[in-house]
Amino acid sequence: MSDLFAPGTVPARHWTREADGRIRCDVCPRHCRLRDGQRGLCFVRARRGDQMVLTTFGRSSGYCVDPIEKKPLDHFLPGTPVLSFGTAGCNLACRFCQNWDISRSRDVDTLADEAPPERIAAAAVALGCRSVAFTYNDPVIFLEYAVETARACRARGIRSVAVTAGYACPEAGAELFAEMDAVNVDLKAFDPDFYARVCGGSLAPVLETLEHVHRDTDAWLEVTTLLIPGLNDGDEEIERAARWFADRLGPDVPWHFTAFHPDHRMLDRPRTPPATLARARRIALDHGLHHVYTGNVRDPEGDSTRCHGCGAIVIGRDRYEITSWGLDARGTCARCGVRCAGVFEPQPGSWGSRRMPVRLSGLEL
Ligand code: SF4
Known part of the structure; x- marks a missing residue:
């Protein structure tokens, strides 16, 4: 069975065929240039025959x-x-x-x-x-x-x-x-x-x-x-x-x-x-x-979100725990009404x- 059909291997996008017969991967600025059977530096993208493949799909x-x-x-x-x-x-x-x-x-x-x-x-x-x-x-x-x-x-x-x-x-x-x-x-x-x-x-x-x-x-x-x-x-x-x-x-x-x-x-x-x-x-x-x-x-001050309008703590945190919530349902500061940038819901x-x-x-x- 061709390696192309090995589990997890699918055709890849973003590549160019070069004049010298190599294929250039255009996914990242490394632009690996590959001959048949070679893998890129990332190890998971490779050349199989006349095309690039991703070998870790799924x-x-x-x-x-x-x-x-x-x-x-x-x-x-x-x-x-x-x-x-x-x-x-x-x-x-x-x-x-x-x-x-x-x-x-x-x-x-x-x-x-x-x-x-x-x-x-x-x-x-x-x-x-x-x-x-x-x-x-x-x-x-x-x-x-x-x-x-x-x-x-x-x-x-x-x-x-x-x-x-x-x-x-x-x-x-x-x-x-x-x-x-x-x-x-x-x-x-x-x-x-x-x-x-x-x-x-x-x-x-x-x-x-x-x-x-x-x-x-x-x-x-x-x-x-x-x-x-x-x-x-x-x-x-x-x-x-x-x-x-x-x-x-x-x-x-x-x-x-x-x-x-x-x-x-x-x-x-x-x-x-x-x-x-x-x-x-x-x-x-x-x-x-x-x-x-x-x-x-551990730095509760450096973990917490302050309103840039009034300086109040709008999301208090201690590492990954939320310890206080001061945004209203529209994501604005409950104290001064300035909107906090982000994607928020009424409650955390x-x-x-x-x-x-x-x-x-x-x-x-
Ligand atoms: S094969 Fe991998 S490392 Fe090489 S250019 Fe493509 S994504 Fe970048």
Whole structure:
């Protein structure tokens, strides 16, 4: 049997035939050029005969019901549970990867849980989730699977969330993000040299993705930056990023600064001190951004949402728990009436901080 018909293998989109006989993948800026039988750097897209294929359609490395705040998304259906899943592989090679067992996996045995799009949507409904998140690894590299799953979810009233590094070519990114209801983009640094040395990528396509999602789609956007001591946490770099952020994305897009812990091929750096997160948050607020958060540390002030009109806490949080709610049914501050940007319902969900791993194959749907 041809490999093209192996389980999980489907024809892929976004590629070009080159004059020398190779096929160029146009999903991400790496533009892998492949001969028959070769895989791209992401490992999950490959050339089979005269076409590109995705080899992980309907295959997952695991599922978990999480609080939506864990993605992190603080202005999108707060307090609700999200069915999170990922596949394998990645199109970046970050030395500090915090999910490296999945992202660097070359072992298809990690893709043990089979789930076609319809089954994921049905599972989300059965588990009481409001959304499905493509996370753990980057949906850019499995976009055909993510797009079809998002459509199946929409048909059942389930929203879709992409957690991504945003390292995509414009056409492929446009196809993926058009199907999403919310997107969290990981802005790893504001330094092209960092992207080249530490991630094996480049900054400019990520900034283009950020602007595209904000300007051209209906998806709710939030941004995350993992601060690594001595690498991307300097005042000058954060100030440059904050100026770009305020200018291109405006004041209402939330920005999360999260703490690094030593992992993968970066074991020589210490954990990020809470004071570094607080300093970065202060710089971003001073540049006019309305909603700047800290993550991976206990910091009720940095977790909570304040009204930018009157300063009142409109969503109090302690890590992933919602501790107070001060928005009215239209998402405006109950005290001063200024609207808080985001996707809100009259009341928050009550999922709390629970994390519930699930096996879809074990569910009766
Ligand atoms: S998506 Fe994968 S195969 Fe395509 S260019 Fe990027 S790394 Fe290469």
